[in-house]
Amino acid sequence: MFKRKFLTKGLILLLSCCMLLPVSGCKPQERGLFDYYYPSGTTYTTQWKLGSNVGKLNSSVVNTVRPKYTKIVGDNKDVVTLMVYMCGSDLESRGAMGSYDIQEMASAALSSNVNLILYTGGTTKWHINQISTKNNAIYQVFPGQLGLLVENAGNAPMVSPATLTSFIEFCETNFKADRYGLILWDHGSGSIGGYGRDEKYSNYGSMSLAGIDQALTDADVKFDFVGFDACLMGNTETALMLAEHADYLIASEESEPGIGWYYTDWLNALSKNTSMPTVEIGKAIADSFVSECKTRTPKQPATLSVVDLAEIQDVVDNKLSAFSKSASSMITNKEYRTIAAARSGAREFGSQANVDLIDLVDMASSIDTPEAKDLVSSLLECIKYNNTTSTMSNSYGLSIYFPYRSSQYLKTVTNTYEKIGMNSDYTQCIRNFAAYSTGGQVSSGGNYNATQSFQSYNTQNYQTQNSSDSIYDLLNLFSSGSQQVQQQSNYSPLLELGLNLLLQSLMGGSRGLADYIAENHFDADLTWKNGKIKLTEEQWSLVDDLKVNMFIDDGKGYIDMGCDNIYDIDAKGNLLKITDKTWLAASGDGQNWIVIPYYYLYCTKDGEKVVNSVGKIPARINGERANLLLELDDEGIELAGVNYRYDDADVIAKYTSELTEGDKIEFIAGYYDYNGNYQASYVLDGSIIFKDKLYFGDVSIADYKTKSTYQFRDIYQQNYWTTPME
Template sequence: MGRPTSHDRDVRGPGNSVFRREVAGTGSVGDSGRFSGPRRSGGGGGKSPLSFLVVIIIAVISLVSGNKTGLLNTILGTFTGGSYSSGGANSPQINLPSLSSTLGNTVASSISGVSAGWSGVADNRGKLNKTVNENAREKFYRPTGGDSVTVMVYMCGTDLESKYGMATNDLIEMTKAKLSDNVNLIVYTGGAKAWKNSIVSASTNQIYQIKDGKLRKLADDNGQPSMTDPNTLVRFIEYCKQNFPANRNQLIFWDHGGGSVTGYGYDENNPNAGSMNLSKIKSAIAATNIKYDFIGFDACLMATTENALALSDYADYLIASEETEPGTGWYYTNWLTDLSNNTAISTLDLGKRIVDDFIDESNRSARGQSTTLSLVDLAELKATMPAGLSSFARDTASYIKNKEYNKVSTARTASREFAKSSNIDQVDLVNLVYNLEQNESNATVQSVLGAVKYNRTSSNMANSYGLSIYFPYKKLSKVDRMVQTYGDIGMDSDYTKVIQQFASLQASGQIAGGGESSPMSTLSGNNSNTTGSLSSGDLSAMIQSLLSGSISSDSLAAIGLDLSSINFLQNRDMSDDDIKDYVLSNRLDSSKLQWNDSDSTPKIHLSKDEWDMVSGIYENMLIDDGQGYIDMGLNNFFKFDENGDMLADKERAWISIDGNPVAYYHLATTKDDKGSTDIGYVPVLLNGERANLIIVFDSDHPKGYLAGANFDYTGTDVDTVAKNITEIKTGDKIDFLANYYSYDGTLENDYKIGYQYTVSKQPEVYYVNVKDDNEITYKFTDIYNNSYWTPVLKSK
């Protein structure tokens, strides 16, 4: 893995003063714990994942033309958690120009959080593979020469429609297709509080046929049954089966998507109904006794290994996205016309058209967006994947059992992750396997590369080979839920076991590591993370209480778990003593995070073994206003000297918008052939509504630019994602937001900071020297995903 590079830090002297203006009252900003998922990324302007918490969807935006509502669409998967989002994982800056070679490239890449360019396994994008493994079953669909086709679109509109008219836009695309009499395009509508057209009803679910360029209503359903209820899906499929029998059937799920843990859908009219998980999707499709040519997800994050294997007995192909989708979603006109012109067109050629149109349209209307879409041969995957996946799982389990958890953790954190900040814990399977095994010929790698017949991504999505997989790291509370789903869909038992083993060691490391979710304790000088000074016996007892189940609810809550979500601990393969010995011998001692040479150039010195325990570093600036601290966010700008010591930022420069210092939060960095793409966000009120400004640093804009904004999506207790996108226009009024801490470290509220900003021209992004009294601290993250803050460095 190559060393990461940083965007240029364009510093233009002192900026405006930073001050509290008034309470915003929108809730804590910049707290990754509140982000969930991705549409479109379960999120605002696309189809996205589902999530329990507030769902934030990030869009790297460029003007959308045509009838796509004039929105800017780029949803960053890195931002959303169990929710919906659209886009990818990119963010702002990393600077390791003098990183000592003693740290090693792998450590450097791991610390930076950079997803490197295509490494180890050759780029498989844009190559149509028409070969078929000899062990694959016969396809369900066989051309007859006089084929009849039924295309079923299950369109749950949600806020994608009620706010942005995205379902209506796709319906318009469908009406523009030149459909033959042999193609029946049937659409089930519902799930939205309002529709941006005068035809579809918001008061009842309906079934339409698109014919002769028009929507023709065929039936009303019984009121507004939840579209995430599998029985609703079954009724729709049975209706199509009885009224439009065909020898070629295609099924498309349209809505937010949440990946393997949460599955499909958020119904705006039934917000408490939850999502339709993979088990429910599989059972609904199995109940109708129809075999499909392809099953597609015009939704975020559904190109997962779990989803593919669950559907492999019912369809020949899966068409879905590893990453969040932009709000524009699939482009329907061309491929439906192609299908009508030749109802026996091969699914490979048809699928290629779907993928190409999606990526090309996204590149046109959502410049900078992170997009993926792949066509997977399920018949071949079913024949080739299970054995390889089982072998990979056993090998991974052996690493953990042989006290090489760090090797697995490093491979996991270095892998291409999707909807990164949404904490859905999905990574590219090929990239994960290669990072661990360093073998392109690995059976799992070859199985994916063989079964993914066509794969395309935006240019900034290196190491996205077409299928992701769940591997826990960010949110251990989902492990038991995923294990239950694995049992329901018949997932490989070896893989089920290895994620439990990994999670068991990680949870043990978190209990022993302590850590802090915010800089509050280091601000007050009363750092509550005392584990660095505890004896080995005390730490051992803490781990034992976790493994035995005698741990207190408060201690579990501190690591995001409760008594109902720790069943995975019962399936560990290592003995309690081995787990305790490993964690105690492989942990970041937070007491070592002290500044040396603080009078000249403050630096953090760790040994190579100690740096091996570090997976991430972020700079945190806090403004002292005489009564407490304004939190200016987390930026991953850091430097190392020739000895491998991390240097403090003496320049005290921070990101600004037209000279106004802003609270800025880094999301991710992606490295490709052109360089690095960094993306982050600034929490604001945009014309009075809670939103996030999207900041992008890329090869065309190395000093950064303001790409647009996305609005927060507040879901209910549903693991679903929100999607929304907008451009910044002249006359827009922006209030910058930041968290505020009292001197004792208590989070008081979020405040508007600085003066209200009215857009009069294209806002410029650049760094300024912060002239207000400020303090710098750094957030370190270890291999168990614990976070620690260094002592603060005051401005001179």
């Protein structure tokens, strides 16, 4: 997951500010989403670019790729062994999610030819008394009951590849079968961090894709399918890694709701016909999962797809390679903006954590080259079935990592790529793209924050060097990592990620990058004049995102209350000051309100109409870091889910949909001193004890000392702030 500097145990800092105390009796305003809350940044449409592939089963087999590992006997005579590797984690200890799924499994009318074997561990508390918390264990699931197979399977971390290997070997030895299926149950993040978070070994991290590959290689079992009842595992990298081990991948592109897969229905179907084609098993899993999510977690997105792994190997080796070479050529030949626009507009997953996972079909379909078209058609052939909830348009079934919002994970992912044999042309493509993005940021002065625009030197400090020569000199200085550069704090985050070394690969005698940035840089004067900021059409074309960033001045510094997609532009393209003095507030009873930090994430449009807007609220729930996810639509603002956050593993938590009566909710905000230096994240004064509902609305903040500024983000992901709107 996306790591930040969080509070640690014993470091609980409270800000005392009158604004942050409960606002008793204050009536919130109706938020006029469709009046002046225009979509900005990440905007999705309900329309599918290439037509929807949801609900369309493709049973065809491509004969030019390797044959399937699994040979189905047929006529309902197949013996099936299903291995469920359930790392319970906080999903079980906090919400009994694993126990509910085990009950769903036991509710199925399992055939004698279906061996359903369960490995348990990874949590501090099981809600089924029969399952031990002290050690890992192995069970067989029967209709209505669990049969204990191994009472003590040890205490090794469930995110250790060796633990997974031992379970697979146990099942293969003791439950010989014609068809083997493996389901990995827990959190996930695909190429970013892989799978799993063992709550009992929180510092152990997660099992990377390379770790999963090692576990399956050591076990030496070929699977009919491998499924992930976990977040963000439906990606190209996971599929490529599994191609040597299994015939099909069943996984989700997006973060999963905490309820996960619904097991009863598809296990019933498989038990009625153990020779059921694998794509039909996958369809049954996807359909029951999405159906349950629509009913039980209607505000949370859901995706699940079935991918032919024999075919994906050929696609990665050939079609993705050709696409990557073409895209790299475009990037280094003055078409970075074309690739950036395709990346910016692509369906993104795990957006609450900035992990840069996007739908590969959606992105490639926006690039008008023969190589992109070949890749799209081949990918759609590999994706044998796909199902999503209605708001997840352009989620075709396979994601991929493409760095844009942040280069934080670039080194980690490319190291994983090397270990799993990811196509080297694609690795070079994303490195080229990241190098151009880094160059654009460096030439504009590096990393700034909004509070620096409050100072007297204002926005002129981060205007880009005008000439190609000056940009070239600056980029060479940065890429060398010289002491002069190291002494400038604005470059520190880029240096810490090693992006100076990345930039070296495109520098040397080449002037292409410097020339390109000189011709394509956002260099507007972001100072207010008569309540307006004027930008040319060319300057607007370089803007990727625009939000308002609001701060509270508490007399000692600035409390960062977040960003919202509020802006207004007149007919001449001038950006106008915001006159509205309201901000989002929360209440536990609808009467007493607390102004809270809020960060807009994305919205969905149907034509020109905004269907919904989604954002997050940084919070602590009973002392644990989390994001409250909000959905704003015609019916108002509602809590869509809770997404817990971890510092100890790069996995994305499943959404949980329920708060429990008595839960204590506190709100978190960043704090800056008057010199613009970030201090820490703080727990704000005022908390809510949850009863049965959370209320949200906009309340007036006119009585408080605030500073609001527009935040621009350009095509290189460099941020700029206007002078304050005062």
